Amino acid sequence: MLLTQVDLEAFWLTLRLAGVTTLILLFLGTPVAWWLARTESRAKTLVEAVVALPLVLPPTVLGFYLLVALGRDGPLGSLWQTLGGGPLAFTFTGLVIGSVVYTLPFVVQPLQNAFQAVHENLLEAAATLRAGPWDRFFSIALPLARPGFLTATTLGFAHTVGEFGVVLMIGGNIPGQTKVLSIAIYDHVQSLEYHEAHVLSAILLVFAFLVLFAVYTVNRRFRLQRQ
Amino acid sequence: MSTIHACFSLFRGDFRLDAEFAAPGRGVTALFGQSGSGKTTLLRCIAGLEHAPGGLLRVNGEVWQDENGFLPSHKRPLGYVFQDARLFPHLTVRRNLEFGWKRTPPAQRQVAFERAVAWMGLEKLLPREPQHLSGGEKQRVAIARALLTGPQLLLMDEPLAALDAAAKAEILPYLDRLHEELAIPVFYVSHAVEEVIRLADHLLLLDGGRVTATGTPAEVLTRLDLPLAHLDDAAAALDAVVAGHDEEFGLSYLDFSGGRIATPHQPFAPGHAVRVRILAKDVSLTLDEPQRTSILNIFAARVVEIAEHTQAQVLVNLAVGDARLLARITRKSAKLLNLQPGAQVYAQVKSVALMP
Numbered sequence: 001m002l003l004t005q006v007d008l009e010a011f012w013l014t015l016r017l018a019g020v021t022t023l024i025l026l027f028l029g030t031p032v033a034w035w036l037a038r039t040e041s042r043a044k045t046l047v048e049a050v051v052a053l054p055l056v057l058p059p060t061v062l063g064f065y066l067l068v069a070l071g072r073d074g075p076l077g078s079l080w081q082t083l084g085g086g087p088l089a090f091t092f093t094g095l096v097i098g099s100v101v102y103t104l105p106f107v108v109q110p111l112q113n114a115f116q117a118v119h120e121n122l123l124e125a126a127a128t129l130r131a132g133p134w135d136r137f138f139s140i141a142l143p144l145a146r147p148g149f150l151t152a153t154t155l156g157f158a159h160t161v162g163e164f165g166v167v168l169m170i171g172g173n174i175p176g177q178t179k180v181l182s183i184a185i186y187d188h189v190q191s192l193e194y195h196e197a198h199v200l201s202a203i204l205l206v207f208a209f210l211v212l213f214a215v216y217t218v219n220r221r222f223r224l225q226r227q
Numbered sequence: 228m229s230t231i232h233a234c235f236s237l238f239r240g241d242f243r244l245d246a247e248f249a250a251p252g253r254g255v256t257a258l259f260g261q262s263g264s265g266k267t268t269l270l271r272c273i274a275g276l277e278h279a280p281g282g283l284l285r286v287n288g289e290v291w292q293d294e295n296g297f298l299p300s301h302k303r304p305l306g307y308v309f310q311d312a313r314l315f316p317h318l319t320v321r322r323n324l325e326f327g328w329k330r331t332p333p334a335q336r337q338v339a340f341e342r343a344v345a346w347m348g349l350e351k352l353l354p355r356e357p358q359h360l361s362g363g364e365k366q367r368v369a370i371a372r373a374l375l376t377g378p379q380l381l382l383m384d385e386p387l388a389a390l391d392a393a394a395k396a397e398i399l400p401y402l403d404r405l406h407e408e409l410a411i412p413v414f415y416v417s418h419a420v421e422e423v424i425r426l427a428d429h430l431l432l433l434d435g436g437r438v439t440a441t442g443t444p445a446e447v448l449t450r451l452d453l454p455l456a457h458l459d460d461a462a463a464a465l466d467a468v469v470a471g472h473d474e475e476f477g478l479s480y481l482d483f484s485g486g487r488i489a490t491p492h493q494p495f496a497p498g499h500a501v502r503v504r505i506l507a508k509d510v511s512l513t514l515d516e517p518q519r520t521s522i523l524n525i526f527a528a529r530v531v532e533i534a535e536h537t538q539a540q541v542l543v544n545l546a547v548g549d550a551r552l553l554a555r556i557t558r559k560s561a562k563l564l565n566l567q568p569g570a571q572v573y574a575q576v577k578s579v580a581l582m583p
Contacts, residue, residue, distance in 0.1 A: 122315060125307070125315075126315075127275075128274055128373070129376055131301055131326070143317045
C-alpha cells in the first residue's frame with residue numbers, strides 16, 4: 001500500500017476542504033467581483049485592499065486572528081454557538097471558514113479582471129434588446145467571463161490544497177477532521193519518515209502542475225477562439 | 228398626428244445638452260450636427276442609456292420619461308443600432324438575432340424572424356460567429372437584431388460612419404428598403420448631408436447641445452442662416468416624380484414643382500418618386516434666359532435671400548416653384564448681375580444626383 005490509512009484520510013479531507021471552500025467562494029466572490037468591476041464608489045479601494053490582505057499577511061497572523069475570532073469566546077465562535085452550532089476552532093467547519101478567508105483574493109481577483117473585460121457597450125446593447133439587469137448579467141457578463149471563472153476555480157481549489165500555516169493555527173492536527181495533506185507531510189518530516197513525505201509531496205507537485213497546465217491550455221484555446 | 232416630444236437637459240463635464248423638440252411620429256428624422264453637437268447624447272437620452280433628471284419623453288402618446296418616472300432602457304420598446312454594431316461575441320449571428328426577439332412578447336413583434344433575415348440578406352450568415360463578419364455584414368446583423376424587438380421607435384447612431392465607401396454602398400440600399408417598408412419612426416444620427424438627403428423626411432439640427440432648427444430637409448438644408456448651407460457639400464433636396472424616358476438620347480425626365488429635370492437614363496418606371504440632390508456649387512445664375520447652351524436643366528427662379536459665404540463667394544437661396552435651390556457664386560458675379568432679393572433669374576444646373 002502506497003499510502004497509510006491516515007495519509008489517505010488526509011488526502012480525502014484535503015479534496016473535500018478545497019471543494020467546499022471553492023464552491024463557497026464562487027458564490028460569495030462573484031457578486032463581490034461584479035461590484036468591484038462595475039462600481040465607481042469610493043469604498044471600492046477599501047474593499048479591494050481588504051480582499052487582497054491574505055496575499056501579503058503571513059498565514060500565521062491570519063491564522064492567529066481567525067483562531068481568536070473562531071474561539072469559544074471570539075465574535076464568530078460565540079455567534080455560531082448562539083445560533084446552535086458547535087465549537088469552530090479545531091473543526092472542519094472552522095477550517096472551511098479559515099480557507100474561505102485565506103483564499104478569497106485567488107477567486108475574487110480573476111473574476112474581477114474577467115468582469116472588467118466585459119465591455120459596458122455590450123451590456124448597453126443588451127439593455128436596448130430588452131434584457132433587464134439580471135438578464136444582462138447571466139446572458140452577457142457570465143458567459144463572457146467564463147475564462148475568469150475557470151481561473152478562479154482552479155486557483156481557489158489549488159491554493160486551498162496548498163495551505164499550511166492557517167490550517168496549523170486554527171485546525172491543528174486531528175486525523176480525519178483537520179489533518180490535511182500539507183500537515184501530514186510536515187508530520188512525516190518531523191518524524192524523519194522521508195519515504196512517506198516523498199510520496200505525498202510528489203502527489204501535490206504533480207497535482208499543482210496538472211491544474212495550472214490545464215488552466216493555461218484552456219485559457220489559450222479560449223483566447224484563440226475569440227480572435 | 229402622432230408625435231415624439233422630448234425635452235432633456237444634461238451636464239457632462241464641459242458639455243451641456245439642452246434639447247427640446249417635437250418630431251413627427253413617423254418617417255425618418257435625421258439628427259444632424261457637427262461632432263460634439265450632442266447628437267449621440269440626445270439619442271442616448273431617448274434610449275434611456277443616459278438618465279437626464281427632469282427629462283421628458285413622449286412617443287406617440289406613451290410617456291417614457293417625465294417628472295414622475297423613468298422607464299429603464301430594457302422596458303422601452305425601441306431598437307438601437309450603434310455605430311460599432313456591438314454584436315455579442317459569444318453568440319452566433321442567429322443567436323444574436325434571437326436575443327431581443329426571444330425577449331419580446333409575441334404580441335409586440337412586428338417583423339417575422341425570416342422576414343428580417345431576408346430584408347438584411349443574412350440567410351448565409353446565420354451560423355457564423357460575429358468576429359468573422361465584415362464591417363458591413365456586422366451592421367446589417369445589428370439592424371436586423373434591433374428590428375426584431377418590434378420597436379416603436381428605431382434609433383440609429385451613425386450606422387455607416389465606421390464603414391468604408393464600399394460597405395456604405397452595400398448598406399444604403401437596405402436602409403432605403405427600411406425607409407419604404409417600415410411604418411415605425413426612425414431617428415437617424417448623421418453628419419453627412421448626402422445621407423440626410425437620401426434618407427430623411429425630417430431634419431433636426433443640433434449645435435452645441437441645442438436644437439437650432441427643425442423642418443424638412445428641403446427647408447433646413449437651404450436656410451442661409453444655418454451652417455448646413457455653408458458646408459462644402461451644401462445642397463438642395465428636391466422631391467420629384469419620374470415623368471418618362473427619352474430612348475433616343477438615353478435620358479429620363481423628372482417632374483418637380485419648379486419644372487422638369489433631365490437626367491441620364493434612370494431605371495425607374497414613370498410615377499416613381501425620387502429625391503434629387505443639387506449641389507450649390509453646380510448651380511449658376513443668368514439674368515436672361517440662356518439660348519444655345521449645352522446645359523439642359525434651366526429653371527426660372529426668384530432670388531429669396533443672399534448671404535456672404537467667404538470673402539469671394541456668396542450663397543443665393545432661390546425659389547423654383549415650391550422648391551428651393553442653393554447657388555454658390557462669386558461675390559463679383561452677384562455684384563455684376565446686381566442680384567437682389569426678389570430678382571427674377573434663370574438657374575442653370577450643371578448636374579443632378581438622384582437619391583432613389
